[in-house]
Amino acid sequence: MAEFLLSKLAESAVSHTVQRISDLLIHEASSLRSVREDVVLLQNELRSLQGFVKDADSKQEHDQRLRELVHQVKDVASEAEDVIDTHILKVTSSYIKAFHNKRIRPQVNSLRSRIHSIINTSMQIYGFKSVIEEGNSSMVELQRYFRRSSPNDDDGDNDDVMVSLKGSINALTAELTKEEDRLCIVSVVGMGGLGKTTLAKKVYNGVKPHFDCSAWVFISQKYVVRDVLIDISTQLDSPNEDMNFEIIKSGWEIVNALTEHELIDLLRHKLKEKRFLVVLDDIWTIVAWDFLKRAFPKGKKGSKVLFTTRNREVATYGDPWSSPIEPPFLTLEESWELLRRKAFPRDIVGERCCPPEYENLGKEMAKKCGGLPLAVVVLGGLLKAKNSLDQWKKVLQDVNSHVNKLQSRQQYEGVNEILLLSYHDLPYNLKPCFLYLGNFPEDYEIPKRKLVRLWIGEGFISTSTRADIKQTLGEAAEGYLEELVDRCMVMVDRSDRTGKKTCCMHDLMRDVCTLKAKEETFAQIIQQHESNKSIDISAASSLQVGSSSHSRRLVIHPGCDLHCNTQQTCTFFGKHVKNASWMEQVHANLRTLLCLGGSLSLSALNSSNFRMLRVLELCVAGGSKIPRGVGNLIHLRYLCINSSSKTAINLPSSLGNLRNLQTLDLGRCNLAGPVRMISRMIHLRRLILPHVSDEKWNFDWSDVGIDELKDIETLKRIPASVLIRYDALNKLTNLRKLQIYFDGNNIHDDIIRVLRSPIVESGCLRSLCMRMPSNHVFPSLESLSSCHSLTRIGLIGKISEGMHSIISITVTKLTLLDSQLEQDPMPVLEKLPNLRFLFVGRNAYVGSRMDCSADGFPRLEFLGLYD
Known part of the structure; x- marks a missing residue:
């Protein structure tokens, strides 16, 4: 399946590069002015390549001859980004722009020539025509064939698989036998291997007598509408004992001769006066249902169509008035019970005998199946052939590899192969x-x-x-x-x-x-070794043609000692390398560095190998300084700085050079000093500032032209005085999320300014959190009730009025802290039709009793009551 995956990721790589170049042509116009024509031509060539890869992907699933092609596509897309990003970097930091202009042209022309070569010659070299003709014999097609379901399939002891489905069986039976005067679509939804088809099969066979006629068809990702219609039609005409072979054969020939439109009319005619049940097993897309639903009339009262699907959107689209049924994961006890039944055959008296010495091993293996019935069944089928305790111990040593292997029998198909179908179906x-x-x-x-x-x-x-x-x-x-x-x-x-x-x-x-990420060398992971004395650097030791040992993403997991001078025994692609450090995985085209734990020696960021970074997350040790060199990372879009101590950190003024930065996350660090450089990050979309206590900031807000951030969408923990000072309330019209602290001497007037500002009244704001100082009271908040765009509201501070005049009916999340409400808020809140999350805490209510009616809070999912 690797080639199919590669073609999809090749398409993703090209699409990403085309979008990236479009952004650069807009935001880096001055740097690219003299070579704009060359870059536009390259962009157009890449668009042609994008269409070519998409077309190739739509015509075949995989073939050995595509391996080299898709690697060429990915390589040329990546190199196009490198060439342009490097040019911008050098032009920005150099006074001799003409020199760099001369260098980029031959590079762009070389890339264009390679793209032409792929488009013009690959059709002949790789023979796509023959690939189309041969594609039906692919492994994926064989898998789909063997996965075809039937309600009459012999699954062995079917009662075993029902070990945890009793509740779902009852719910599904009730839905299918309910008599409503419309065509109802009932859905069973869940991830692959959860037992959807098994549940549907059990209930289908039980309720068939309730219907005048029934049919079961397998849809899957590759369906042919005509074949599905013929399958349903022939099942509805189940031959009886009086019909001879010639009559049956004649009926088949007639149905097969009909057009698709005639088949739809035939089905509608057969079903319109009957109470029918049709199962569409393993339906993946809305498009599939749109094609098929034309064949289903309303029918007699109680008619049903039953979906099994991995996609909730398909279920909701099929019938918005019906709630999908999702089989639960197995508990550990249920997993062990199912595994025991599968691993040990019935003895002479009909009971299963499990020697006690096997039980602990079995429970340990059952736990590793994560409650997924398919995984337990696969493992049970494997253990059934293991007759000694030593053999069970060997299986336990690597349960995952045994569970994921593709077995020879259909019901023991490898778990990975089942779950991979969901991955391959992703756009x-x-x-x-x-x-x-x-x-x-x-x-x-x-x-x-x-x-x-x-x-x-x-x-x-x-x-x-x-x-x-x-x-x-x-x-x-x-x-x-x-x-x-x-x-x-x-x-x-x-x-x-x-x-x-x-x-x-x-x-x-x-x-x-992780399997697919490794195959694609999607990222290189540095993680703590099991010995806790060294680190692993893991990525795919890929056999793919053209693959590189270096990924463009480097991710550091918690627990690693990452100071530059640290030399340790590391694992590179399965081989131990002495005196190696994580810095050996840093290269000039690195785009992402994620440090998810531990502290990083920041002096490393001065290395020129980091100049192309777009995503950077790091943890700063106590007393560390952020080097000025961070300001040279002009391609950064995402910067998150975490601090492992309470020691304050000063931001270097060079940070203002990050003109492409979209996210600046300082939420988990303690800042000091001026932050005026923030106003130079003109493309910033998300600014998350540190938490403050008692509305006191250690950093200096003077000269921060917050109104310059025209693209800002999220502002968290911003002082109201800063917004008002620069008239930002009238200028930041793209704001969607605002978390604001009120400070200063004119708090009452400031709140009114905020509530009457264009960012609130325009209807664009989706989330608003306002925090008052402890000795102040919110003035009238009545205007919030008319803000129908607001879905999330947080109010921290004393509220002088009741809730009825404050909250809009559109709110889905509400947090109340320090409100000191004297009137019970529940009679108002319980009537909010869309409220899903409610947290009431820290003296939000100072009365002694709250009452909720039985029909209140129709959509509430989370309720928090604290202090």
Whole structure:
């Protein structure tokens, strides 16, 4: 499957480069003025290459002959970025611009020649025509064939797999037998291997007598509408005992001769007067349902279509009025029970015998399956053939490799192969976003906001080009994450009272992620070695033609000693190398350095090998100084500085040179000194400032022209006086999220200015958090009730009025602290139709009793009551 993956990532690489060049032509116009024509021509050539790769990808899935092609495509796209970024860097830091202009032209012409070569000759060299003809015999097609489901498949002891599905069986049975006067679409949703088809099969066979007719068809990613329609039609005409072979054969010939439109009319005619049940097993896309739904009339009362799908969006689109059923993961006890049943056959009296000495080993292996039924079944089938305790111990040593192997029998198909289907189905723009999750350590809580900012910094996100949609990069990035969640590949949960959301993956889905990331040398990971005395530097020892030993991303996990002069025994591609340091993995084209833990010797950042960085996160040790050299990293889009101590850090004035910076995250450090250089970061979109106590800042806000940040979308922990001083409330019209502290002597007037400002009244603001000093009271907040664009509100400070005149019905998240409300807020809050998150704490209510009605809070997911 590697070639199919490569073609997708090649398309992603080219698309990313085209977008990057477009941005540079706008934001670096002066640096590129003399070579603009050359760069535009290169951009157009890359667009042609983008279309070529997309066309090739749509016509085949994989072939050995594509390996070299897709590497050439990725290489030329990456080199195009390097050439232009290097030119901008040198022109910016040099007075002899003409010299650099002469150097870039031959480089651009060389790249264009290579692109022409790929486009003009690869069709002949790689013979795509024959690839199309031969593609049906690919491994992926064989997998799809063997995965085809039928309600009559013999799964062995089907009751074994039902070990945890009793609740889901009852819920699904109730939905399918409910008689509503409309065509209902019922969905079973979940990640691959969760037991969706097994659940549907069990219920389907149980409820068939309730319907006049029924059919079960397997859809999958590669479906042919005509074949699906014929399959449904022939199942509805189940032959009876009186029909001879000639009649059956004649019926088949008639159906096969019909056009697609005639087949749809035939099905509608057959179903319109019947109560029917049709199962569409493994449906992946909305497009598939749009094609097929034309064949389904309303039917008799109680007619149903049942989906099994990995995509919640498909389920919701099919029937917005029906709630999908999601089978739960197995508990450890359920996993062990299922594994025991699969590993040990029934004895003579019909019971399974499990020797006690096997139980602890079995439970340990069951735990590693992460509650995924498919993984437990695969493992049980393997253990069934192991007859000794020593053999079980050998399996335990590397459970994952055994579970992921592709077995010879259909029901024991490798878990990775099942989960990889979800990965291959991703559109090209989501693939790098998914792979990025593999950069983080196992069990690491990945903040959702941080993740989307990193995606933006990497250049993975593009906004909608539709004229009727005005979308920020942040909103587009959140849409990308929601799509991964809808596809059951990523899970999002809230971790604390602030409502901060964190992302995680099922352990086996993470295995797929890291496997593919390694195959693509997506990032090189430096992590603490098991001995705790050395570090591992892990990446793919790839056999792919043209692959490089160096990735453009370097990620440092917690626990590593990373000072420049540290020489340790490291592991490079599986080989131990003495006296090696993490700096050996730094190279001139490095784009990302993520230090997720431990402190970094900042003097390393003066190295010219960091000049091309776009994403930088680092942890500053106590007493360290941020070197002026950071200001030379003019390509930076994302900068996050964390501090491991309370010692204050001064920002160098050279930081103002970071004119391409989009995210500056200083939320976890203590600042001192002037911060006026921030106003020179004219393309800044997200500014996260440190927490302050008692509204006292250690850093100097003077001469910070905050109004210059015209693109700013997120401002966190900004003093109101700074916004008002520079009339920023009238100028920063792109603001979507504002967290503001009120200070000074005119707090009452300042709040009124904020609430009546264009950034609030324009309807663009989505999130507003206001914090008052402890000795002040909020004036009237009635204007908030008419701000229907606000979905998240935080109020920290005393509120003198009731809640009924404050909160808009559109709010989804509400935090109240220090409000000192005397009137019970619940009768008002419980009526908010969209409220999902509510935190009431720290003397927000000073009464003695709160009452909620049984029908209140219809959509609440999180409730926090504190102090």
